Each structure stands twice: as C-alpha cells, then as structure tokens.
Amino acid sequence: MTQPHKLGYRYRELFAQLEQKRQGAFIPFVTIGDPNKEQSIEIIKTLIDNGADALELGIPYSDPSADGLTIQRATSRALTANVNTDVCLDILATIRRYNADIPIGLLLYANIVFARGIDRFYQQVNAAGVDSVLIADVPMREAARFKQAAERHGIAPIFIAPPNASEHTLKQVAAQSVGYTYVLARAGVTGTNVEAEQCSSSLLSALAELSAAPPVLGFGISSPTQVQNAIASGARGAISGSAVVNIIADNLDNQQLMLSKLADFTKAMKQATDISAM
Numbered sequence: 001m002t003q004p005h006k007l008g009y010r011y012r013e014l015f016a017q018l019e020q021k022r023q024g025a026f027i028p029f030v031t032i033g034d035p036n037k038e039q040s041i042e043i044i045k046t047l048i049d050n051g052a053d054a055l056e057l058g059i060p061y062s063d064p065s066a067d068g069l070t071i072q073r074a075t076s077r078a079l080t081a082n083v084n085t086d087v088c089l090d091i092l093a094t095i096r097r098y099n100a101d102i103p104i105g106l107l108l109y110a111n112i113v114f115a116r117g118i119d120r121f122y123q124q125v126n127a128a129g130v131d132s133v134l135i136a137d138v139p140m141r142e143a144a145r146f147k148q149a150a151e152r153h154g155i156a157p158i159f160i161a162p163p164n165a166s167e168h169t170l171k172q173v174a175a176q177s178v179g180y181t182y183v184l185a186r187a188g189v190t191g192t193n194v195e196a197e198q199c200s201s202s203l204l205s206a207l208a209e210l211s212a213a214p215p216v217l218g219f220g221i222s223s224p225t226q227v228q229n230a231i232a233s234g235a236r237g238a239i240s241g242s243a244v245v246n247i248i249a250d251n252l253d254n255q256q257l258m259l260s261k262l263a264d265f266t267k268a269m270k271q272a273t274d275i276s277a278m
Contacts, residue, residue, distance in 0.1 A: 008179030025237030033083025051270030096129025174210035
C-alpha cells in the first residue's frame with residue numbers, strides 16, 4: 001500500500017514551487033483521444049510545452065452527464081475514433097514518459113471504473129502515471145470504496161466543493177481530498193456559455209480553515225481575466241476545459257493551426273496566474 005504522505009506528491013511539489021514564484025496553477029482539461037489518438041498526444045504535449053502546470057484529462061464515456069455540449073462532442077469524436085480505456089491508458093503512459101513531473105489528473109464517470117473493476121482500474125491508472133482521480137457522478141456518501149482503492153494504489157482522490165456546500169460537506173471534502181480541492185465556480189454543467197461566478201471568499205476561507213488541499217477553481221473558466229479573478233479570490237489555480245476543447249473543435253481540419261492556437265491560449269492563461277502582476 002502506498003504511504004499516505006506519497007499520495008499527490010507531484011501536486012505538493014507543484015504548489016510549493018508556484019508559491020515561491022508567486023504564481024497560481026493553470027490546468028487545462030481535454031478529453032483523451034479527441035479527435036484521435038495521434039492528435040490527442042500532440043495536443044497534450046502542446047499544452048505541457050506552453051505552460052500548463054498540471055493536466056486534467058477525461059476518459060471518453062457515452063453518457064457524460066456533468067458535461068455540456070462542447071465536451072460531449074469531444075467525447076463523441078474520441079469514441080468515433082475507437083478510443084477506449086485501453087487506448088487512454090496507452091496515451092497516458094506516453095504523456096508520462098514525455099514529462100515525468102507534471103501532475104496528471106483524471107476526471108471521469110463511475111461506470112468507467114466499474115467496467116474494469118475498482119481495484120484493477122486504480123492499479124492500471126497508477127501504472128500509466130496518473131496522480132489523481134475525480135469521479136464526477138459519485139457523491140461523498142458513496143465515495144469510501146473508491147477512495148480506499150485509490151489510496152491503496154497510490155492515486156490521490158479528488159472531491160468537489162460546490163458553491164452551495166453545507167458545512168458538513170465541506171468538512172468531508174477537506175478531510176478526504178488529496179492533491180487539490182476542486183472548487184466549482186458555479187453550479188450546472190461544464191461550458192463557456194455561462195461565465196464563472198466569482199468564487200466566494202467565504203467558501204475559500206472555510207476550506208482554508210479546514211486545512212483542505214489547495215483549492216482550484218473550475219467550470220466556466222475561459223479567459224485570462226477569469227483566471228486572474230480566481231487567483232485574486234484566493235484560489236491556488238484555475239481549470240479551463242470547454243475553452244480548450246472549443247479550439248480543438250474549431251480547427252479539426254488544420255492540425256498545425258489548432259496546435260498554434262492551443263499554444264497561444266495556454267501561454268495567455270498561464271501568464272494570468274502571475275500574482276506579482278496583479
């Protein structure tokens with residue numbers, strides 16, 4: 001069994017380094033295998049090369065209930081390209097060989113885990129170089145068996161702090177999340193059509209008082225200004241998914257342009273995390 005202090009060690013090292021640099025973390029999300037295996041690898045490498053501090057990656061699933069249309073379409077493209085969990089594991093291993101230090105997190109759905117068997121799933125993602133797993137459709141009250149298996153196999157369990165969380169929920173999230181705490185900027189599904197609400201200082205203060213893992217703001221983050229606002233509000237980082245995936249979707253016929261635009265977007269979003277410039 002992996003020792004508790006080793007869980008999420010790449011996240012701890014990252015946040016310590018960023019604190020010294022007076023920076024927050026920029027974490028892009030993409031669906032693994034979108035639009036196909038080969039292009040997906042190049043997309044993820046481009047994100048790394050242009051300033052992504054960590055990665056949040058999705059495994060394609062036929063019923064992504066927490067995702068808006070943009071990421072649903074990304075999932076559909078990956079599934080059409082015959083990207084399954086085995087292909088995702090291969091891509092993940094390739095990315096880990098490409099960069100030994102960047103934290104890699106998965107955001108996925110419980111049926112993907114059940115399909116492999118809980119223990120086998122966590123064992124395999126650990127072997128592929130994954131650091132953390134957040135299961136979008138598992139509430140805290142049902143999370144124990146996933147958390148136990150994750151920790152058994154060296155994977156940090158990540159949990160969500162919603163904007164309307166009760167004190168009891170926040171205490172559970174703070175006690176059980178390792179690596180970082182996923183703080184929702186707003187309720188609902190992913191997407192850029194609804195702007196992220198300013199994260200309430202009270203929620204971040206409550207998480208700080210509970211000694212929660214570093215809070216990272218997600219859902220609706222699509223511009224450098226929103227990244228700046230997230231960091232200024234006390235978040236330690238920001239996750240952007242639909243805005244990244246939109247760049248992929250808008251440039252499917254021109255891979256070089258796609259990668260160039262992803263590079264520019266990543267650089268701009270990372271630059272916005274500079275606390276000293278605020």
